[in-house]
Amino acid sequence: LTRERYSVRRLPFSVVSEDDLAALERIVPGRVVTDPEELEAPNVDWLRTVRGSSKVLLRPRTSQEVAHILRYCHERNLAVSPQGGNTGMVGGSTPVFDEIIVSTTLMNQIVSFHNVSGVLVCQAGCVLEALSRYVEERGFVMPLDLGAKGSCHIGGNVATNAGGLRFLRYGSLRGTVLGLEVVLADGTILNCLTSLRKDNTGYDLKQLFIGSEGTLGVITAVSILCPPKPSAVNVAFLGCPGFAEVLQTFCTCRGMLGEILSAFEFMDAECMKLVGLHLRLACPVQESPFYVLIETSGSGAGHDAEKLSGFLEQVLGSGLATDGTLATDQRRIKMLWALRERITEALSRDGYVYKYDLSLPLDRLYDLVSDLRARLGLHAKHVVGYGHLGDGNLHLNVTAEAFSPSLLGTLEPYVYEWTARQQGSVSAEHGLGFKKKDVLGYSKPPEALQLMQQLKALLDPKGILNPYKTLPTRT
Ligand code: FAD
Ligand code: MLT
Ligand code: ZN
Incomplete structure (x- = not known):
């Protein structure tokens, strides 16, 4: 599916060997998944638009285990794809080829909750809805909420810098996340898991990992500020x-x-x-x-x-x-x-979904939907517009019976050029992942792209973390 639809070539990473499997089994005993049937779902994205061919999924429980995994993969030049709830909209959480999937499913422990400050510290694999329930029982709410709450993990939310339904009130995760623990590509544990509201000691490194979509490090724990529950x-x-x-x-x-x-x-x-x-x-x-x-x-x-x-x-x-x-x-x-x-669910039942997640000036927010409806005519099944109007965020979705390269050609780059003309963003909240990595240039200048590539090279010199994602393919 993926390789037919998108032109992408496997980079020269190692291939997992029997020896590797034995080594990984020593790191996470009993939690190395190789059963093809069990690997089916984690290889496919929520929208069922991309499919990888990973033969190994690991289920660490602790940051130390994640560190051991990455140290080993780094040494062996094995590529890794971090995965939370696998609800992402841009094909970021599924492998493209045979990357090892590192799943946070078993990293679901709450570390602490402070009932005066409302600061919650938890492992990255906690499901958002479970966290909501936990803090609500204590008179607080999570500062974010989204339709995928029953499946998405807080680590995945931070890795995508998810916006969602409470953004208007509580703002971005860039403000409510107080600290992170991250495992770097070489296995170093970066402990910036502070619970402080104010901390101007040097560069704010956690911001690099918020929204980095698993390409700069694996988030293992999150410290987040929860507001009081409105009565x-x-x-x-x-x-x-x-x-x-x-x-x-x-x-x-x-x-x-x-x-x-x-x-x-x-x-x-x-x-x-x-x-x-x-x-x-x-x-x-x-x-x-x-x-x-x-x-x-x-x-x-x-x-x-x-x-x-x-x-x-x-x-x-x-x-x-x-x-x-x-x-x-x-x-x-x-x-x-x-x-x-x-x-989102209704659209996915309607057929193949072409998804656009745009930031636009409010007074032009819906123009693109009407424009496309006229432009596509009967080529599309439905052209719909919805979204977080209060945040200037339009979700423009087009459905069709099946994927069609010609419909895609009518939509892109038209939608991106239209958005760039309004100085909008080609990804307001979903990120770029695999499917949108090559459109970053519509919303950022070349100098910004170059600095991003340099940061990636600094933090992940072998490029083993979520390859083929977020940054444009270098030609
Ligand atoms: P995944 O899909 O597993 O991963 C997403 C990305 O993060 C991937 O690149 C992955 O490699 C990386 N990643 C995951 N965990 C880690 C980690 N621990 N460390 C490093 N990298 C990691 N998004 C919004 O912004 N607003 C919405 O309102 C919204 N509503 C949604 C509603 C529905 C019904 C669905 C299906 C999705 C929705 N989304 C929304 C998409 C959104 O990005 C995800 O739901 C969520 O933030 C991803 O969390 P996840 O745990 O599923 O991450
Ligand atoms: C939403 O706001 O419903 C989500 O971002 C998911 C989507 O865009 O369909
Ligand atoms: Zn949304």
Whole structure:
């Protein structure tokens, strides 16, 4: 699949031998997976668009084991592909050829939680939803949330610098991650696992690894700041007659809800059609060209409800929204969020998905979707737009019955050139992984690319960490 679709050549790494398997078995006894059936799923990405041919997967439990693995692989010139929950959207977590998969599945221990500061320290393989549950029982929340929470690992979240549904309120992991422990390519353990809010001692090395997609080191532990759990959460779901009204609603919302606004997401009518068709989720408001999901989180239920009803009156009265519904109880809140969170799943059931994750100026955010719909006509099954509007992040997705090189040719480089003209980003939150590594140049100047290559060469001189990913192929 991968090699037919993408032109990529195997680099001259060693091939795993029987001796290597015996050595690895000594490092992680009983946790060297070579059964082809068990290797099937970790070789394929969540979107089922790339497939590797790894014959070995390792399941370390400790940072020391990861260090031993990397020291050995470094010495033997064996390539490694770090893998968390394997929910990434850009083919970063699956091997391209026969790289050894280093899975964090068994690294799922919580190290400490401080119930005054809210600082959580845990191993990289903890599943996001399990962490959420753990801190919520103690009166806190994780500063990030995403549709893949049931499977993704915190290490994978940090490695991709995942944005998600709480970005508007709590900001990037670049702010909430306080410290990291990372194993470098040669097996050195870099312990920067501090829990300090402020620490300006030299360069902030953890930032290098946040968003580095497994190409600079393997993240083994994370220290992260959890905010207090808001006692009052409300969700409003609105139908809007046009994209201009969506933007106006956002402005009104920021003005009237200000400090309690915690999410502003949008989806178009095509998305609603697909979640209805493939997941049997019902639209909770009158059919509209656009829908927005607004969440408020605060500390005074009465105060928040009053503010929200004032806002709803305003947008419904002025025609910015044509219909709306409000949820204050957990069950209905979850139901409304499902409409937005499960779009990804609905799309994957619709066929082959061409996925674009763009940062664009708000006033042009939807233009590309309309433009492509007209441009593609019947060549595409569906062209949809949704995303984290409050963060200027559009998810533009195109589905088709099957992968088609000619449809791809119509989409690319058109989408990337369009984005570059708006000074946007060709990857707002998903990273570049394998599928987007060659488009980095649309969003960064050559000098930045060169410095990135130099950093990679410094930290991983043999290039064994997640080869063929993130940085463009050097020609
Ligand atoms: P994987 O997919 O296993 O790996 C992702 C990358 O990180 C790979 O390059 C891998 O090599 C590397 N990696 C993994 N673990 C480590 C480690 N310990 N050390 C070093 N490198 C590592 N993303 C968003 O930003 N926002 C969203 O709202 C969002 N929603 C999603 C919803 C769904 C339904 C799905 C399927 C995905 C969504 N994503 C979203 C994609 C997102 O990137 C991932 O879900 C998540 O951050 C990846 O975590 P993971 O553990 O699955 O990592
Ligand atoms: C989302 O916001 O739903 C995720 O980033 C996944 C996707 O883009 O489909
Ligand atoms: Zn997203």
